[in-house]
Amino acid sequence: MSLNHLDEHDHHYLASLVPPDRISTGQSNLHTHSRDQSRHPAVRPEVVIWPHTTEEIAAILRYADQRHLPVTAWGAGSSLEGNPIPVAGGIVLSFAQMNRILDIRDNDFQVDVQPGVIYKEMNHQLRHTGLFFPPDPGAAATIGGMIANNASGTRTVRYGSTKDYVQQLTVVLADGEIIEIGNRAAKSSSGFDLLHLFVGSEGMLGVVAQATLRLTGIQEEFAWAVATLPTIAAAGRAVFDIRRSGIDPAAIELLAPECIEVINRARQFGLTCSPTLFVELHGPTRQHLADAMQILEEICRNEGCLEFKPGLDRTERDRLVEARHALGEMIAQAHPDHKRVVIDVAVPISTYPEMIAYAREESLKVDAASAYTFGHAGDGNIHLVVGARPKDAQTWQAIDALNSRMVAKALALGGTATGEHGVGIGKIKFMTAEHGPSLAWMRKIKHLFDPNGILNPGKMFPDNE
């Protein structure tokens, strides 16, 4: 990387672009923006700036590009592969203060937002419209971060990923040029699809300054079920059969027995410690859900289901969802002396039983590690959380090898190295294996949009220039 560090003149110039309370070199601010939720090493930026407008972002980038200063956009820092860690230092652009909902256009099923808005907060504010933005990564992510990462989550099996909900973007390019891409019609065949090029680009092609999101209607009725299966293999087969049945669940989450154990401990659910599926159903009528529930139960019974607990109670459902979302936290509390890595891969759905069986077997081989298998099973997405003592170098070596084996297995099955956490730093080493010759084209596109390599440097590409 031929990038520069900031000199005194740079600091002075940047300070001239925003009021003094929106730029900081304070240690506490630099520290806050030095790491995400992963165990990738913290690197402090040299300055944090909180822009309020597209034009401010453009002015900052224009200058940074001329001076070859690194610029990393920052949402909530909730990513899991080191995606926003400013590994080359430079400028962090925090969107914490560009967090407004600009226009709720419920008549078009759309909302215009600034990138710093937290998606949960946005959905809360949309509630009166009967519409919502479905992608649900669990963490308190910002829309900008979700766009950068093409975030998805528990509801993706039915409702899709962030990429399916982005209509229009205002993007500031590396040299400060402002472009608008997309439109507000429900569909279009006009020109190359620049929109999807920016979604999932991890802030490496441009900085999103405004977004128009598509919304969808909240279904009238919901129901859920907790199904306890005898083995991981049986759970995997049940997931596959549920996907085949056409009941179109809103979530199919798999939890291995060790996950149930920590949930029971943390929330006193008293669930049987065996592989468990949490399934949520959305539908227009109670009858519709009752029919779907019957099919769901039959599938689970066919796989030797030990318990099948259907529910219609929202409080109970909310408790379950909360517990599922808090699982990472519970695992952390169960092993306070461990650091963790989340191995996130996705595979074609027919191979899901094989992939989860592999994850379980391989993780058991790593001595002295804590290992938890769960995932958004309906998408063929698996999360294997493995932890060890930070200084236990031998175990960490084994965990790294496990990570590589998991990715190799997923790729061999036709899957992907990262189902939803992005490439960031952690998945760089698998990009050549996953993408082959097309990786070179991603590099060329990066070079086209960001010839000086100032935007979120050090990510995605091996041997990054």
Add this chain to the structure above:
Amino acid sequence: MSLNHLDEHDHHYLASLVPPDRISTGQSNLHTHSRDQSRHPAVRPEVVIWPHTTEEIAAILRYADQRHLPVTAWGAGSSLEGNPIPVAGGIVLSFAQMNRILDIRDNDFQVDVQPGVIYKEMNHQLRHTGLFFPPDPGAAATIGGMIANNASGTRTVRYGSTKDYVQQLTVVLADGEIIEIGNRAAKSSSGFDLLHLFVGSEGMLGVVAQATLRLTGIQEEFAWAVATLPTIAAAGRAVFDIRRSGIDPAAIELLAPECIEVINRARQFGLTCSPTLFVELHGPTRQHLADAMQILEEICRNEGCLEFKPGLDRTERDRLVEARHALGEMIAQAHPDHKRVVIDVAVPISTYPEMIAYAREESLKVDAASAYTFGHAGDGNIHLVVGARPKDAQTWQAIDALNSRMVAKALALGGTATGEHGVGIGKIKFMTAEHGPSLAWMRKIKHLFDPNGILNPGKMFPDNE
């Protein structure tokens, strides 16, 4: 364009790449590949080649790129904006013989196909799996053409466009390099989204040699309704209310009275000649559809519906769908001395009533023209078919002006110049207005992937080099 015409050596060399029965300079073959379904002037290619393999495509492109020979990929020639007309001559690559289904992987809800397969034929062959590929442009389009154009149609309101169903592509780039993009997992956050860059690129960035498509389950039950509304404005409002209601129809087609008239004449339906909505419902149970039908009827009654005819009979439904798909043909037959243009725009759904009212008013101002308004109303997509005698220059001038006004109106409402027919030749002149500065970035991407400009030259960009 600094492109060459083929010389004798070129013909000889290309003839060495495929067997003699798969390359032709016969006038009849050149004529067949000189025009699509639009009224854009025919231009004959200099040679037509029918590749059978990815490697053959690569060998042809490698040579064409060195020699700066134009190459235009050809599916079924069913497009409507001149998209595959080889305006610079050169080579047409016809995919008519690369039309096999390679692997039905119904366990993954996926199918691997060659680009020349006709989507209807493919869906027919998939029927036993209970799965289908939903985008439905009506014409006998090939999958390759649908990918090039991001095709959509009657079912898009519920099921999405072609872009939502492309999982993996084998693409041959301009210089003959073969790349694979995408994977077979239901979701991924790995690297830049090259997949969507190729979908809708109109064969200008590369040539698709193989595709893996996502499939979805055929719903158990269906129902349909024909609703006759008193005015176009009332029909527009009903469309909007149906979209708001959450009943999630599989199709909402609008037909203006003049369309009903030709359908009655061609098929003896005896429908009332007034603005009409054809709505199709898909669902898991009869009860579900009955509930939805009740909501649908209420909405239409609120808009002063003159007739509401619900149906469950598949034969009757198939007759209606066939009639809707044959509408273009019927219009042609009603005015045998007219040539026609299909003005295709899409707007945000809240503005649909305004857009269709505008279309009707403006089209009435064009004397001596035949004009038909219809469209995939649920997506805010409108088709205005306007025809006149080929030599009636004055009327054609008025029609061109009408086309420009329609697009200007759609863009002013936040919509797009082309809802589903692509840019081709016909929409080039609106690209600057629609995309502004981002059009330059589309050009840069074109130049990156195809520096010599050999792939489908003369399309999408104004003043094409």
